[in-house]
Amino acid sequence: xxxxxxxxxxxxxxxxxxxxxxxxxxxxxxxxxxxxxxxxxxxxxxxxxxxxxxxxxxxxxxxxxxxxxxxxxxxxxxxxxxxxxxxxxxxxxxxxx
Numbered sequence: 001x002x003x004x005x006x007x008x009x010x011x012x013x014x015x016x017x018x019x020x021x022x023x024x025x026x027x028x029x030x031x032x033x034x035x036x037x038x039x040x041x042x043x044x045x046x047x048x049x050x051x052x053x054x055x056x057x058x059x060x061x062x063x064x065x066x067x068x069x070x071x072x073x074x075x076x077x078x079x080x081x082x083x084x085x086x087x088x089x090x091x092x093x094x095x096x097x
Contacts, residue, residue, distance in 0.1 A: 003059055003095040004066035006035075010054040011087040018085030022078050029074035034061040063094045 013019055027037070040056040060066035069075055070092070 001062050002097055003061060004063040005038075005060070005093050005095060006056070006058040006066060006070070006090055007093060008056040008058075008088055008090045009051075011051065011089075013054065013086045015083075015085035018082055022082035022085070025078035025081055026075065029072065029078050030058060030060075030069045032074075033065045033069035033072070035059070035066070035069050063092065066092050 038057045
């Protein structure tokens with residue numbers, strides 16, 4: 001079964017305190033689904049149409065677990081804590097193997 005990855009790209013962050021509140025909840029929310037952070041922080045460099053904003057890459061054991069983590073009540077609580085403090089997109093992609 002192929003692993004799955006969340007790729008979260010931030011376009012802007014307007015409230016760092018709300019982002020911190022979200023981050024405190026998000027890690028524990030994805031852990032029961034086998035989610036773990038592979039990388040998070042500001043991009044070292046951006047090419048083409050990329051932006052040098054925050055990016056987070058999270059790994060999950062399967063696509064199903066990644067979706068379940070996102071849709072679960074604990075992660076939804078984390079999203080409520082974030083509110084409108086950031087403009088971002090989250091994409092879930094299945095690994096090659």
